[in-house]
Amino acid sequence: MLYNVVLFLHILGAVIMFMAIAILTTSMISMLHAKETEKIRLWSSLAVRIDALFPLSTLIIIAPALYLVFSTWGWGMAWINVSLVALLGNSFLGPVINLRRLKGILGAADSENGEVPSAELLSKVRDRVLWISVFIMVMIIFGILFLMAVKPPLLGSLITMVVAVIAGFVLANFLLARVKPVKFPGAVPHL
Template sequence: MIYNIVLFLHILGAVIMFMAIAILAASMISMLHAKDTAGIRLWSKLAVKIDALFPLSTLIILVPAFYLVFSTWGWGIAWINVSLAALLANSFLGPVINLRRLKGILSAAEADSESTPSAELLSKVRDRVLWTSVSSMSMITVGILFLMAVKLTVMGSLITMIVAIAAGFALANALLARVKSEKVVDTMQHQ
């Protein structure tokens, strides 16, 4: 009975994390496509607020996870160790890279008095480091979920994380390239 309740809490933490990732991604994509400063301001405010869910979801994931590891699984299992390392890396990258940049976008949007976003604000919204970080963290989270379901060996677990990170880089590049090509088309249509 206790095992099932702890497992439920562990899964609840994962659901909260995926919800936060989905809302953060939707906010960032909305910022990327916003035509006015007010839109960027609105979406960046939501992105900053939702980023606060990541530490909470990590805590809800980790506390039950430690119980499950100590009571049932043990530390000698590769997928657990790789998943834990990936989750801790995500927990570090979020505040260090994402939150700082998201707050920078919000500050710039609040300081921008023009209705049309400034080049500096647009540059912050299109920050390649931010997009790569958020996309990679999202794919790493999917990789962790995959490892929880499939329970691979060390090599399989490491390959899963490498593929997840590569997918994150590819996703960020694809999104930014698409916005750049849309901007070129818009510019050509307005000439």
């Protein structure tokens, strides 16, 4: 019975993390397509607030996971060790890279008075490092889910994470390349 409750809590943490990353990516995509400063302000505010779910979900995932490892699986399973390192890596990306940049977008949007966002604000929204970081996080989460379901040996686990990182990098760059720059009235075209 205790095993099932702990497993439920572990899965609940994963569900919370998936919900948080879905809301974060929705917010970022909405900012990317926003043509008004107020919409960027609203979406960036949501993105900053939703970031608080990542530490909570990580805690809800790791605490039961440690019980499961010590009571059932042991540390000899490569997929467990790789998943733990990947989850801790994601926990680093969130506050160190993403949150700082998202707060920068929110601060820039809050300081603007115009209805149309400035070029500086739009460049913060299109920050390539932010987008790559978030999409790598997304793909790492899917990679961890794959490892939990398939339970591959060390080489398969490492390949899974490498593919996840590459896929996140490619997806972020693909999305940014497909977004057309916003044209402002009276702007001088680049020659």
